[in-house]
Amino acid sequence: xxxxxxEPKRIEPKWQELWAREGTWEVSNEPDDREKSYIxxxxxxxxxEPHIGHLKNYALGDAxxxxxxxxxxxxxxxxxxxxxxxxAENNAIKTGVHPRDATNKSIAAYRHWFHRWGISIDWxxxxxxxxxxxxxxxxxIFLKLFERGLAYRKEAAVKWCPHDQTVLANExxxxxxxERCGHEVEVRQLEQWFFxxxxxxxxxxxxxxxxxxxxxxxxxxxxxxxxxxGAEVVFKNEQLGIxxxxxxxxxxxxxxxxxxxxxxxxxxxxxxxxGTEYEDxxxxxxxxxxxxxxxxxxxxxxxxxxxxxxxxxxxPVNGEQIPMFVADYVLMEYGTxxxxxxxxxxxxxxxxxxxxxxxxxxxxxxxxxxxxxxxxAFAAHSENEKLINSGQFTAVNxxxxxxxxxxxxxxxxKGNPSVSYKLRDWLISxxxxxxxxxxxxxxxRCGMVPVPEDDLxxxxxxxxxxxxxxxxxxxxxxxxxNTKCPNCDGKARRETDTMDTFVDxxxxxxxxCDARDDERAWDRRVVDMWMPVDQYxxxxxxxxxxLMYSRFFIKALHDMELLGFEEPFHxxxxxxxxxxxxxxxxxxxxxxxxxxxxxVERFGADAARTYVLFMGPAEQDAAWASTxxxxxxxxxxxLWRLGDELGQDGGNAPGAEQPPNPRDADEILVRKANWAxxxxxxxxxxxxxxxTAISAVMELVNEVYRHPEAGAAAxxxxxxxxxxxxxxxxxxxxxxxxxxxxxxxxxxEPWPDADPEMLLADTFQLVCQVNGKVxxxxxxxxxxxxxxxxxxxxxxxxxQAHVDGHEISKVIVVPDKLVNVxxx
RNA sequence: GCGGCGGUGAUGGAACGGUAGACAUGGCGUCCUCAAAAGGCGCUGCCCUAACGGGCGUGUGGGUUCGACUCCCACCCGCCGCACCA
Numbered sequence: 054x055x056x057x058x059x060e061p062k063r064i065e066p067k068w069q070e071l072w073a074r075e076g077t078w079e080v081s082n083e084p085d086d087r088e089k090s091y092i093x094x095x096x097x098x099x100x101x102e103p104h105i106g107h108l109k110n111y112a113l114g115d116a117x118x119x120x121x122x123x124x125x126x127x128x129x130x131x132x133x134x135x136x137x138x139x140x141a142e143n144n145a146i147k148t149g150v151h152p153r154d155a156t157n158k159s160i161a162a163y164r165h166w167f168h169r170w171g172i173s174i175d176w177x178x179x180x181x182x183x184x185x186x187x188x189x190x191x192x193x194i195f196l197k198l199f200e201r202g203l204a205y206r207k208e209a210a211v212k213w214c215p216h217d218q219t220v221l222a223n224e225x226x227x228x229x230x231x232e233r234c235g236h237e238v239e240v241r242q243l244e245q246w247f248f249x250x251x252x253x254x255x256x257x258x259x260x261x262x263x264x265x266x267x268x269x270x271x272x273x274x275x276x277x278x279x280x281x282x283g284a285e286v287v288f289k290n291e292q293l294g295i296x297x298x299x300x301x302x303x304x305x306x307x308x309x310x311x312x313x314x315x316x317x318x319x320x321x322x323x324x325x326x327x328g329t330e331y332e333d334x335x336x337x338x339x340x341x342x343x344x345x346x347x348x349x350x351x352x353x354x355x356x357x358x359x360x361x362x363x364x365x366x367x368x369p370v371n372g373e374q375i376p377m378f379v380a381d382y383v384l385m386e387y388g389t390x391x392x393x394x395x396x397x398x399x400x401x402x403x404x405x406x407x408x409x410x411x412x413x414x415x416x417x418x419x420x421x422x423x424x425x426x427x428x429x430a431f432a433a434h435s436e437n438e439k440l441i442n443s444g445q446f447t448a449v450n451x452x453x454x455x456x457x458x459x460x461x462x463x464x465x466x467k468g469n470p471s472v473s474y475k476l477r478d479w480l481i482s483x484x485x486x487x488x489x490x491x492x493x494x495x496x497x498r499c500g501m502v503p504v505p506e507d508d509l510x511x512x513x514x515x516x517x518x519x520x521x522x523x524x525x526x527x528x529x530x531x532x533x534x535n536t537k538c539p540n541c542d543g544k545a546r547r548e549t550d551t552m553d554t555f556v557d558x559x560x561x562x563x564x565x566c567d568a569r570d571d572e573r574a575w576d577r578r579v580v581d582m583w584m585p586v587d588q589y590x591x592x593x594x595x596x597x598x599x600l601m602y603s604r605f606f607i608k609a610l611h612d613m614e615l616l617g618f619e620e621p622f623h624x625x626x627x628x629x630x631x632x633x634x635x636x637x638x639x640x641x642x643x644x645x646x647x648x649x650x651x652x653v654e655r656f657g658a659d660a661a662r663t664y665v666l667f668m669g670p671a672e673q674d675a676a677w678a679s680t681x682x683x684x685x686x687x688x689x690x691x692l693w694r695l696g697d698e699l700g701q702d703g704g705n706a707p708g709a710e711q712p713p714n715p716r717d718a719d720e721i722l723v724r725k726a727n728w729a730x731x732x733x734x735x736x737x738x739x740x741x742x743x744x745t746a747i748s749a750v751m752e753l754v755n756e757v758y759r760h761p762e763a764g765a766a767a768x769x770x771x772x773x774x775x776x777x778x779x780x781x782x783x784x785x786x787x788x789x790x791x792x793x794x795x796x797x798x799x800x801x802e803p804w805p806d807a808d809p810e811m812l813l814a815d816t817f818q819l820v821c822q823v824n825g826k827v828x829x830x831x832x833x834x835x836x837x838x839x840x841x842x843x844x845x846x847x848x849x850x851x852x853q854a855h856v857d858g859h860e861i862s863k864v865i866v867v868p869d870k871l872v873n874v875x876x877x
Numbered sequence: 878g879c880g881g882c883g884g885u886g887a888u889g890g891a892a893c894g895g896u897a898g899a900c901a902u903g904g905c906g907u908c909c910u911c912a913a914a915a916g917g918c919g920c921u922g923c924c925c926u927a928a929c930g931g932g933c934g935u936g937u938g939g940g941u942u943c944g945a946c947u948c949c950c951a952c953c954c955g956c957c958g959c960a961c962c963a
Contacts (some may be wrong), residue, residue, distance in 0.1 A: 058915085246909045269958075276880065276959050283963085302961060314963095353878080353961045382961045392963050400878075401961050475962055512951090596958080666902075669890055674956090678889070680902050687916095688901085745891070748900035755900090758917075820896050825944040827896050865943050871895055875943050 059459040059686075059693035060663030061657020065785040069171055069309060077800070078173040080129055082567070084580050085263040090126040091560055091583050093600070093622075096593030098135045099159035103166050104629050105639070105665070105677070106592070108649045112745070113628055113671055114590045114780070115172045119781040120737045122173075125703040129583055131565040132167060132174045134160050136183035138554045139233055140216060142487040145519045150518075152487040156183060166649070170658045171784050172420040180570040182489075182557035187564065189510035190574035192492040194610070196503050199493075203249045203609055204481075205499070208319075210386075211422070211480055213241040216763040219484045220245055222553060223279075223477050224598045229347035237346060246482035246491060246550065248606045254278050254474045256619075257604055267672070270596045276811040277597050279475025281506040284459045286468040288313055288366035288393060290377070297366060300388035300473045303398065304462070305455035307370045308443040309416035310393040314359065314378045317342035318385035322362070328365025333378055342381045350381055357405040368393075369467035370458065371444055377708040380405060388473055414440065416442050417451050463464040479602065481553045486519050486526040495688055496538035505539050508694055511547070525549040558599055562586055583615040589622040593773030600625070626741060629664065629674040636676045645678050660782035666782055689786050692754050692779065695772045699765065700793030709794045710766075711808065718763035722756060726774040727811035729753040733778045734804070743782070750779045770795050777805055778827070820871035821846040823855040827863035846872035848852065 069377045072078065094114035118130040119281055134156075141152035141159075149204025160181060167174060180187050186256040195512060216236035220243060225232040238372055250257075258278050262272045283302035290297065297313070315322055317339045326335035338360040342350065344539075351353075359380025369374055382401055383392050396406035396413040407414050418441045438451035446454045446477030482491065490511045492504035504511055514533040520528050527549040528534060538545040560574075566583040567575040591599075600622070607621045632638055633645025640646065652661045662686035668675040715723040732749040736742035753775045773794040780787035780799050791799035819833040819842060834840055845862050846852055859876035866872050 063923085178901075211918085267881095272881055273958055279959090279963075293961065299963080303963080352962075357961085357963090380961095382963095384962070387962045399963070404961090414881075444882080475959095667889095673890095674881095675889070678902070681889075684901050690916095744889095746901080748891075751900055761917095782908075818896085822895085825895090825942095863943060865895090867895060871944095873895080873943055 057694075057697055059358075059690040059786075061659060061689075061785070065169070065171065066659055068785045068788050069168055072171075072173070073168065073176075076177070077175050078130060079175045080127055082582070084582060085127065087125055087127040089129070089583060090118075090121040091129045091562075091586045092121060092587075092588050093129075093131070093565075093590070095589070095595060096133045096135050096558065096561055098138055098140075099156055099162055099163050101159060102162045102648060105647050105649050105652075107163075107166075108661060109628055109631055109665040109671075110590060110592070111167065111170065111172045113626070113741075114588075115662075115784075116592070116666065116737075117588055117741070118745060119800070120804070123802070125782075125803065129565070130173060131178040131260045132172075132176070132567070133180040133561055133565065134163065134182065134563075135554065135558050136160065136181040137188075137488045137551075137557055142485060142519055143217075151515070153183065156181075166653075169653060170662065173784070178565050180352055180561065180568055181565055182554075182561060183487075185510045186571070187561075188489040188513075188557065190564065191489045191492065191552070191560070192504070192509050192511060192561060193506060193574055194606070195492060195552070195556070196506060196509075197613055197615070198248060198319065198609060199503055201613065202608070202634050203252065204246060205249065206246050208242060208244040208245060208485060209247075209480075210240050211243050211245055212238045213243070214238050217485070218523055220482065221296055222480045222555075222598075224479075224601075224661070231353060237348065240347070245480055247478040247480050248550075250479045250602075251474065251476055252474050253605050253608050255279065256608055257476075257601065260608070260620050265628055266618050266622075267625065270593065270600070270625060270627060274601055277476065278600065278817070281473045283471060283473065284462065284468050285471040286367060286393065286462060288375075288391075289369075290325065290366050290375065291363055292364060293325065297321075297391050298389050298400075299391050299393050300471060301393060303395065303455070304458045305451050306395040306398045306416050306439060306444070306466070307368070307393070307458055308440070309395040309397050309414045310368055310375060311396060311412045311414055312376050312378060312394045312402075313366045314380045314392050314394050314402075314405070315362070315385045316383040316385040316390040317379055317381055319379070319390045322379050325362045325364050325378075329455055331361050331363040336362045337360060338379060343380070357401070357408045359405065359409070369462060369465070374790045377412075378405075378409070384419075384538050387475065388476070390825050398400065411755070414442060416799065432479055436513075447841065454546065458822070463472065463797055479553075479605070481551055481556055482550035484521060484523065485526045485551055486513075486516065486521075488554060489513075489557060490527070491548040491550055491552055493548040494538060494545045494799045496540060496543055498543050499545075502538055508539065511720055513551075522587045526549070551597055555598055555602050559602045560610075562603075572667045577615060577617070584616070585618055585621055585623045588624050588626065590628060593627040596627070606824040626672065628671050629669075632674055632676045633669075634679065639677075652682060656682055656686045657689075657785075658788045661684065663689065663747060663782045665745045669744055671741055671743050687780075688751050688754065689783055691758065692750075692772070692775055692790060693786060695718070695757055695768070696776065696790030696793045699769045699772055700790075708770040710748070711770050711811075712764070712766040715767055717761040719767035720770040722760055722763050722767045724811050724814065725753050725756040726771045727807045728807045729778060730774060731807040731812060734807070736782070746783060747779070750775050753778075765787055774805060777802065817869055819845060821849050821852045822871060822873040823852055824875060825873060826855075828852050828855050834867055839867075839868065842866050842868070842872050844875065 082099055094110050110733045118128050122128045122199040141156050141317060144155055144805045145152045167334055195204055212226050214221055214231040214236055216234045217231060221231060226238055230237055238786045258280060261274060281302050283300060284304040285298045285300055288297045292732060322339060326332045330377060338811050359378045362377040364377045365374040366377055394402040396402040397415040398417060417438050419438060440446050440449050440451055440454040446458060459470050490513055492511045494502045496502050514530040516530050517524055532708055534548060536545050536551060563575050563580050566580045603621050608619055611619050635645050660682060667685060679688055711723060729749045733746040738747035751773060756772045776787045776790035776798055788799050813835055815835055816832050817835055818830050820827055823831040829849035831845055831849050833845055843866055856874060856876055861874060863877050
């Protein structure tokens with residue numbers, strides 16, 4: 054073979070086998086003097102084969118893991134599978150293949166590809182959430198939460214997906230549709246299992262301040278928790294003698310409340326309307342509202358509708374009788390299901406008032422004018438507002454008035470400061486088969502009894518028919534369902550619902566720390582050593598669900614003294630999506646899917662990994678370009694050819710030390726290599742500038758090509774440095790080239806340090822400006838004094854041409870950089 | 878509506894307040910070759926000029942500054958999240 058070419062197919066398997074054989078990336082739980090570093094990518098849901106997004110996710114995490122190892126840290130970088138879930142079950146219904154078989158097949162495919170991509174995983178800690186050895190401890194955590202009252206069963210209006218035949222958590226309903234299948238959800242009154250995440254609302258909020266997460270993810274969580282500070286104010290219906298508290302964030306507008314509205318679901322609506330002339334209308338209206346789809350009802354733009362109840366309530370601040378209505382723009386699930394309406398200062402109330410011809414009374418006005426503003430004035434608080442038409446509070450500053458009114462209400466027993474949240478408790482039961490069984494038994498005599506810890510795991514039984522029928526398919530496994538009460542030994546039945554798969558993934562990162570422990574879920578000593586995760590990497594789509602549930606779990610387990618920390622993920626990086634070449638999200642229906650298997654087959658894992666991180670900033674979405682992957686391959690080829698050529702030149706004397714006192718072309722290469730070391734190190738440390746790190750190595754390689762006249766030692770040094778720096782991105786090629794040049798294993802070498810001597814040159818190019826415009830450039834000594842630079846600059850022809858005939862009013866000198874001459 | 882992010886060549890994208898467009902793609906030229914592929918080298922923001930050189934350029938309009946893609950104000954456009962949440 055004459056032509057020597059870069060052949061990833063020859064290089065990559067060689068190193069993969071070595072790493073597998075030697076268990077190179079395994080790490081022990083015995084501490085040593087190195088700093089720990091836990092690098093984790095979100096675990097994949099195994100379905101079919103991994104897609105291009107997985108490649109980016111794991112290439113990204115692997116680059117960070119490798120870098121941390123080489124700067125001397127003890128890195129934990131494990132892998133597992135989120136193996137329970139609906140797609141495998143739906144597939145089972147269609148094909149009859151057991152979800153376990155389909156899932157295990159897919160797991161094998163993922164494992165295969167992670168090896169072929171060369172991801173540096175500690176395989177000794179591999180886990181699958183669908184294995185009894187794992188879900189035994191998921192059940193154990195459930196029992197711990199149950200003991201603490203954080204897991205409870207309750208009848209509630211819940212979201213039901215008629216297609217998937219199961220209930221859903223609020224977080225899994227997107228625009229009124231099932232997150233999984235897109236079917237419109239219904240509301241059903243059902244008894245279900247919940248986790249009391251609302252107990253942790255404030256701590257979930259406060260904890261965000263101490264973690265290094267992207268601002269938009271924190272914002273999404275804050276919005277989801279939706280804390281509002283305000284007051285509860287009691288409005289009384291005198292006829293029936295019933296108090297109706299409402300929640301408001303604007304107690305300062307209380308004097309502007311001109312009517313009162315209840316949600317159609319409010320339990321007192323019929324009682325109030327009874328015997329009034331509106332009774333029939335109210336019945337009709339409520340019935341229609343309740344059957345209306347989630348989507349139609351939730352439309353903020355549709356005209357306001359409602360019906361009078363024929364009753365009034367008393368406004369507690371002024372004793373005024375204001376009319377009561379029922380209207381579907383008021384939601385039962387937020388606040389108290391009833392509101393005071395202030396049409397002058399709330400858009401929705403205003404729309405309703407216009408529709409029903411109700412009075413609109415302004416009670417907040419700009420401080421400098423007495424007149425009430427015309428029309429609407431919904432703007433949020435500004436500092437220069439005062440109350441008007443507000444009895445004893447008139448003329449008070451609006452913000453002070455807000456507190457003053459609440460204080461007054463509190464004293465009179467008509468209200469109190471209050472906080473409201475959008476966050477609801479986490480509904481975790483699912484009427485489906487392929488999930489973790491809930492370890493609860495219902496005894497005819499003792500009622501609800503938790504399965505004793507020693508009896509765990511409650512194993513998922515095999516069944517024949519996975520078809521959901523409104524209740525869990527597990528109910529058909531009679532032998533399994535019928536059991537004995539652990540308390541009294543009497544007849545009992547098992548809970549047949551399974552848990553939401555987000556429960557499984559809310560603690561897997563703890564299990565990795567102590568993955569083979571059969572005695573307990575984890576050894577606290579070991580977990581406290583590894584946790585929290587130093588760098589977590591995944592897609593933004595989990596910004597709320599997984600990332601908030603996990604935080605809740607850790608806080609709850611911390612409170613049980615099972616953990617010594619309160620946040621699971623110290624730093625979070627959310628990678629952008631890889632879009633199809635057309636700029637759209639990849640989907641088989643659009644035919645724009647790029648299969649990583651084909652890419653890796655054609656260009657090798659190193660080129661694929663390098664390209665997905667070179668495409669642009671890793672946190673941004675980017676469209677796939679087939680010419681781009683070719684460019685990455687070309688770059689790696691160039692590096693390989695240098696290694697091949699210079700490795701042969703070196704004969705049997707490997708080594709690539711920085712040559713001493715380099716001159717001319719040698720100096721250029723040595724300086725460029727040191728510049729690249731410095732640049733890549735900074736890009737890897739601060740912001741994750743992988744694209745610019747890779748481009749720095751490209752520049753270094755280009756420089757070696759441009760200087761064939763340089764000495765072998767300098768070229769070998771520059772090339773070995775390029776290999777060393779590209780290792781986190783293209784580990785196989787880097788190992789190969791580094792070995793050719795030095796005989797060493799690059800991953801065992803410390804990360805290179807830039808030689809400060811070689812970062813600063815003796816001379817630099819002085820930029821000469823006139824009035825801020827570049828007019829000339831001239832070489833100058835590094836460290837030259839200001840007046841020397843000024844004279845140099847004024848002496849250049851370019852500057853003189855623009856200074857002649859003008860008066861110099863000022864000269865700005867930036868040492869080692871530029872001189873700006875200001876003329877008039 | 879609320880909140881977050883962004884707008885730079887033909888394209889993806891670089892630029893601690895200091896040479897705008899690194900690197901890559903595409904394009905043009907050139908070398909090697911019988912030829913091609915592969916590869917090497919060079920050019921490549923727009924306008925004027927034969928050239929030297931000059932003018933204009935980072936969504937729009939203002940401001941701060943010796944100097945602004947970068948900081949401040951207002952606006953336009955795009956993307957993402959939440960949304961009749963009181």
